[in-house]
Amino acid sequence: MEVNDALIQQLATLARLEFNAGEREEIRHDLQRMITFVEKLSELDTANVKPMLFMTADTNILREDVVLPNISREEGLQNAPAHTAEYFSVPKVIKK
Template sequence: MEVNDALVQQLATLSRLEFSAEESAGIQQDLQRMITFVEQLSTLDTTGVPPLLHMTDNVNVLREDVVIPAISRETALRNAPAASDQYFKVPKVIKK
């Protein structure tokens, strides 16, 4: 596949980017190198190689839930600029 100015301009338009002429030339070269590399991969013989779905055989590796100490409600409300007995008080933001 050949990367030309029209393709770079189309990609720039789709990605909402603007490039100068120098940047466009550099991007064109970079894209051409990437496509050439991917085309080299297609020459490999992959018969008998199963598809790789996951990088490891681990499935749902989760940690156990552990209860850790937290600050008390009183301690949290003590640092609030405004609070009632159980809640933070905040300014009203919705007007009826």
């Protein structure tokens, strides 16, 4: 594939970039090297290679869900500095 000014301008427009003449020539060279590398990869015989779904065979090790004893509302509120019968009471921090 040939990298020309039209391709560079199209990519620049899509990426909303602007290049001067020196940068344009450097980008042309870099793009041509990338495309050559990808074309070289297409020469490999991959007929007997299985597709990879994951990069490693590792799996997540998760703990079992265990129901633990919980505390009652009264026990949870007993050490609160201020509370109502059902909720913690906190000072107002948002002023109108």
